[in-house]
Amino acid sequence: MLVSNNSEYAVTVKDLEKRFGSFQAVNKVSFQVRRGEIFGFLGPNGAGKSTTMRMLCGIIIPTAGEATVNGFDVFHQAEQIKNHIGYMSQKFSLYEDLTVEENIDFYSGIYQIPMVEKKNRKDWVVKMAGLDEHRNSLTAILPGGWRQRLALGCALLHKPPVIFLDEPTSGVDPISRRSFWELIYQLAAEGITVFVTTHYMDEAEYCDRLAMIYRGELVAIGTPDELKVKYMNNDVLNLECLDPFGALQAVNGIPEIREAALFGRGLHLAVNDASSSIPIIIKALQERKLVYTRLEKIIPSLEDVFVSIIESRDSSAGL
Amino acid sequence: MVLERLMHMIRKEFIQVFRNPKMRAIVLVMPLIQSMVFGYAVTTDVKNVPTAIYDQAETPESRDLIDRFIHSGYFSVKTIIRSDREIDELLDNGEVAAVLRIPSDFSAKIASGSTAAVQIIVDGTDSNTAGVVLSYAGNIIRNDAIELMQKQIGNQDWEPLGVNLQTRAWFNENLTSRNFYVPGVIAAIVMLVTLLLTSMSVVREKEMGTMEQIVVTPIKPIEFILGKTMPSIILGFVNMIFVTLISVFWFDIPVRGSLMTLFIANGFYLMTTIGIGLFISTISDTQQQAMMSTFFFFLPALLLSGFMFPIANMPEVVQAFTYFNPLRYFLIIIRGVFLKGVGVTILWPQILALFILGTFVLTLSVKKFRKNLA
Numbered sequence: 001m002l003v004s005n006n007s008e009y010a011v012t013v014k015d016l017e018k019r020f021g022s023f024q025a026v027n028k029v030s031f032q033v034r035r036g037e038i039f040g041f042l043g044p045n046g047a048g049k050s051t052t053m054r055m056l057c058g059i060i061i062p063t064a065g066e067a068t069v070n071g072f073d074v075f076h077q078a079e080q081i082k083n084h085i086g087y088m089s090q091k092f093s094l095y096e097d098l099t100v101e102e103n104i105d106f107y108s109g110i111y112q113i114p115m116v117e118k119k120n121r122k123d124w125v126v127k128m129a130g131l132d133e134h135r136n137s138l139t140a141i142l143p144g145g146w147r148q149r150l151a152l153g154c155a156l157l158h159k160p161p162v163i164f165l166d167e168p169t170s171g172v173d174p175i176s177r178r179s180f181w182e183l184i185y186q187l188a189a190e191g192i193t194v195f196v197t198t199h200y201m202d203e204a205e206y207c208d209r210l211a212m213i214y215r216g217e218l219v220a221i222g223t224p225d226e227l228k229v230k231y232m233n234n235d236v237l238n239l240e241c242l243d244p245f246g247a248l249q250a251v252n253g254i255p256e257i258r259e260a261a262l263f264g265r266g267l268h269l270a271v272n273d274a275s276s277s278i279p280i281i282i283k284a285l286q287e288r289k290l291v292y293t294r295l296e297k298i299i300p301s302l303e304d305v306f307v308s309i310i311e312s313r314d315s316s317a318g319l
Numbered sequence: 320m321v322l323e324r325l326m327h328m329i330r331k332e333f334i335q336v337f338r339n340p341k342m343r344a345i346v347l348v349m350p351l352i353q354s355m356v357f358g359y360a361v362t363t364d365v366k367n368v369p370t371a372i373y374d375q376a377e378t379p380e381s382r383d384l385i386d387r388f389i390h391s392g393y394f395s396v397k398t399i400i401r402s403d404r405e406i407d408e409l410l411d412n413g414e415v416a417a418v419l420r421i422p423s424d425f426s427a428k429i430a431s432g433s434t435a436a437v438q439i440i441v442d443g444t445d446s447n448t449a450g451v452v453l454s455y456a457g458n459i460i461r462n463d464a465i466e467l468m469q470k471q472i473g474n475q476d477w478e479p480l481g482v483n484l485q486t487r488a489w490f491n492e493n494l495t496s497r498n499f500y501v502p503g504v505i506a507a508i509v510m511l512v513t514l515l516l517t518s519m520s521v522v523r524e525k526e527m528g529t530m531e532q533i534v535v536t537p538i539k540p541i542e543f544i545l546g547k548t549m550p551s552i553i554l555g556f557v558n559m560i561f562v563t564l565i566s567v568f569w570f571d572i573p574v575r576g577s578l579m580t581l582f583i584a585n586g587f588y589l590m591t592t593i594g595i596g597l598f599i600s601t602i603s604d605t606q607q608q609a610m611m612s613t614f615f616f617f618l619p620a621l622l623l624s625g626f627m628f629p630i631a632n633m634p635e636v637v638q639a640f641t642y643f644n645p646l647r648y649f650l651i652i653i654r655g656v657f658l659k660g661v662g663v664t665i666l667w668p669q670i671l672a673l674f675i676l677g678t679f680v681l682t683l684s685v686k687k688f689r690k691n692l693a
């Protein structure tokens with residue numbers, strides 16, 4: 001307990017590995033999460049986000065490496081970890097055949113919330129999830145956004161210092177996503193460490209720090225701004241035009257363009273140097289009689305960063 | 320172990336069982352239906368067998384014999400026939416199941432003191448029924464013969480040795496098949512209900528993803544396992560009591576022995592069924608699979624238990640298998656307590672067998688279960 005309260009880090013991970021048979025789901029991942037931080041874990045499907053999180057929560061045992069959560073070792077102190085974390089799995093995992101109150105009562109019983117606090121905690125969860133009028137509704141009939149907030153509430157009943165959220169907003173409408181993130185900010189403001197996975201880029205921007213994971217490996221880590229500077233050694237140009245597909249073909253042969261990707265109503269082009277590339281691109285478009293409305297250097301989005309990192313990984317791996 | 324956590328687990332399980340219409344049906348309706356089916360429909364008693372009479376003798380003696388058939392209650396005379404050809408026809412199209420043929424020399428032979436032959440032809444398609452019909456007919460004819468003998472020698476008390484004894488055993492006067500089957504339903508129902516309850520309640524958590532959440536809480540494996548099995552144990556006892564009440568108060572089946580013996584044996588029996596239920600939950604990922612595995616185990620267990628078919632009639636290899644079948648032992652105990660009124664002094668080998676089997680199965684399953692949980 002002493003360790004847990006003194007350490008600067010809520011989570012430390014060093015060379016953590018998980019193999020399923022011969023398949024390497026997580027490969028030598030290392031990072032640290034500071035107390036009170038919103039730490040985002042970003043990666044495509046199957047990257048190993050859930051697997052890493054499940055190792056940290058003590059659901060599965062790592063194959064190799066080291067990790068501590070709140071100062072407790074994942075190999076030997078899984079039981080203590082369970083008392084100090086909250087977890088929301090990727091799939092909705094409250095009892096759908098129980099009512100809102102029954103779910104809350106069940107988890108407060110399992111977490112042994114003291115009798116005097118039980119009612120307070122229950123009211124707090126109900127209020128936070130906005131479910132005051134649905135206390136006796138079956139969880140199964142609640143809309144997605146409400147369910148997620150209830151799940152979050154149940155994971156917070158015992159006031160854990162660290163909370164793990166695995167894609168908490170997948171399949172939830174944008175407004176509910178917004179309000180869910182407002183909750184996350186509130187929790188962080190209260191000093192709770194939030195470890196969250198996502199593959200929404202806009203959500204990634206809300207995080208204090210981000211780790212990008214790809215094919216089981218950690219490919220980048222830092223604040224969103226750091227990532228944009230550090231991992232983009234290219235300039236990014238935004239090309240808006242009437243015929244993005246034609247433009248894509250037109251620019252494909254230009255050696256200065258390292259990557260080109262459809263983006264909204266135009267293209268994002270990664271180039272070594274913006275000022276020297278722009279005239280070349282304009283020339284190529286004019287040769288094909290393609291009309292463009294805008295061509296300018298922009299600050300890259302996280303998606304640009306991510307695409308760029310992944311493509312350089314894939315090309316260096318010969319894929 | 321924390322009692323508070325266990326109580327919350329059990330409470331939650333009960334809410335879920337009784338909120339789920341399928342589970343409710345399994346726990347509440349199935350025992351009732353099974354008792355009714357085995358109390359009313361399934362019976363090996365043979366009554367009112369449709370019979371044709373072919374009386375070639377047409378003498379007072381032959382009519383006496385026919386009267387006996389009619390009044391026995393086991394035969395119902397559908398038709399009187401006059402030719403051999405009709406016998407085939409009637410049996411072939413199933414109009415009658417038995418034909419009584421009294422040859423024309425019947426009375427003459429009796430009068431002369433030589434053996435008079437009577438022919439019973441039965442439909443052997445259902446060999447079970449055929450056998451019973453033959454034995455009934457045999458008894459009626461034998462009784463007839465005894466009376467004729469008594470008349471001839473003028474001694475009302477004359478009796479061939481042993482015949483009366485046999486008659487009692489063969490005649491199913493008290494509808495014993497109901498007495499035999501309905502208490503057996505206790506064993507079958509308790510097994511089926513607890514197997515399904517245990518395996519389904521665990522697998523449902525896997526399937527719904529709630530298992531993932533529960534393993535992140537501080538709950539201990541033993542609390543989880545007890546939370547899952549206690550409701551099965553409680554409902555197992557409730558079902559036992561329920562079917563016992565139906566047997567006693569609805570079907571008037573006597574309980575001659577001590578219910579305490581039945582309770583203790585039921586406890587050990589539940590150890591085996593819940594152990595198997597837990598095991599099924601470790602090898603199934605969906606409720607569908609758990610249901611299939613349950614029946615894959617339950618049907619052979621039921622057939623090879625002596626519930627319907629005597630174990631003594633099975634091939635020896637199969638008989639060896641039945642020693643691993645908890646249902647086998649519990650059936651002997653139940654029938655012993657209900658019908659024979661015997662107690663622990665007689666039934667201890669079966670009770671011990673259940674205890675050993677239960678300890679073994681439960682230990683193995685809990686071990687495997689804990690390993691799967693980790």
Ligand SMILES: Nc1ncnc2c1ncn2[C@@H]1O[C@H](COP(=O)(O)OP(=O)(O)OP(=O)(O)O)[C@@H](O)[C@H]1O
Binds near residue numbers: 044048050
């Ligand atoms: N129990 C398991 N056995 C075998 N393979 C597994 C197991 N769990 C996960 N995997 C595999 O490990 C890889 C990483 O899975 P993981 O669930 O961690 O991905 P993820 O990043 O969370 O993806 P998603 O965005 O789809 O949730 C996947 O290829 C998955 O198929």
Ligand SMILES: [Mg+2]
Binds near residue numbers: 050051166
């Ligand atoms: Mg995942």
